[in-house]
Amino acid sequence: MVLRLFPREEGFFVLFNRAAENILQSATLLRDLFDDYRDVEARAAAIKELEDRGDEITHEIMDRLNRTFVTPFDREDIHELARQLDNVIDWIEAAAARMAVYRIPRPTREGQEMTHIIVDAAQAIVDAVGNLQRLDRLDGPVREIHRLENLADHVQRDAVAALFASTANAIDIMKWKEIYETLEEATDQAEDVANVLETIKTKQA
Numbered sequence: 001m002v003l004r005l006f007p008r009e010e011g012f013f014v015l016f017n018r019a020a021e022n023i024l025q026s027a028t029l030l031r032d033l034f035d036d037y038r039d040v041e042a043r044a045a046a047i048k049e050l051e052d053r054g055d056e057i058t059h060e061i062m063d064r065l066n067r068t069f070v071t072p073f074d075r076e077d078i079h080e081l082a083r084q085l086d087n088v089i090d091w092i093e094a095a096a097a098r099m100a101v102y103r104i105p106r107p108t109r110e111g112q113e114m115t116h117i118i119v120d121a122a123q124a125i126v127d128a129v130g131n132l133q134r135l136d137r138l139d140g141p142v143r144e145i146h147r148l149e150n151l152a153d154h155v156q157r158d159a160v161a162a163l164f165a166s167t168a169n170a171i172d173i174m175k176w177k178e179i180y181e182t183l184e185e186a187t188d189q190a191e192d193v194a195n196v197l198e199t200i201k202t203k204q205a
Contacts, residue, residue: 011064012072013132019057019085020122020129026050026092027122027186031115033096034107044096051093058086072132077200084192088125091186092118098182102175110159111176114152114183121148121190128197135201145194152187156180 026047033043061082065071071078095115099107121144128141159180163173 012061012068012078015057015061015064016081016085016129016132017126019054019061019082020126022050022054022057023085023089023092024119024122024126026054026089027115027119030092030096031112031119033099034112034115037107040104041100044100047093047096051089054086054089058082073200074203077196077203081193081196081200084189084196085125085129087189088122088186088193091182091189095179095182095186098175098179102179104175104179108159108176110155110162111179111183113155114159114180114187117148117152117155118183118186118190121145121152121187124148125190125193128194132197132200135204138197138201142194142197145190149187149191152184156184 029043029047029050033040033047061078065075065078065082098104124141124144128138128145131137131141160177163176163180166173168176
């Protein structure tokens with residue numbers, strides 16, 4: 001059992017939790033957009049606001065890192081975790097933006113499935129980051145993130161295969177191929193978060 005007592009710089013944990021919750025909120029809005037497809041531009045703009053908030057949280061983490069002499073874990077891991085969390089929400093926002101910019105008339109079933117996977121991955125990130133001070137509880141949510149990334153990869157491959165087998169025109173195929181890749185990239189970035197968390201646990205063991 002890993003029960004490492006970190007130095008009492010609690011601010012990093014608060015900020016990481018805020019970043020994770022912000023990811024979950026943006027993922028939920030993306031899923032809701034795909035499930036109830038209306039007011040696309042306004043709802044994509046709402047996700048963009050959350051992405052901007054994520055940038056602000058990342059800036060706060062970096063500012064605190066520059067001002068803190070004793071950090072709760074390695075400085076490079078704090079930097080990398082902040083960066084990877086920011087990447088997740090960047091790709092969530094990119095998917096919403098593409099739906100608006102490309103003027104997609106309706107989402108596909110596969111696209112909806114992928115947004116549900118992203119929400120589950122975001123919830124697992126919240127659970128994992130919430131256990132940064134109890135590293136013995138990290139394994140479950142980290143395994144779940146890896147599982148969900150593999151699932152999203154399979155869904156994305158099947159979706160692209162179905163796309164090229166369809167009678168859709170070439171432009172629509174190109175649009176959806178990029179959207180599927182963007183959605184899948186969000187789960188790839190979630191897995192990168194999991195990898196950083198595993199590194200932190202290994203170093204603290």
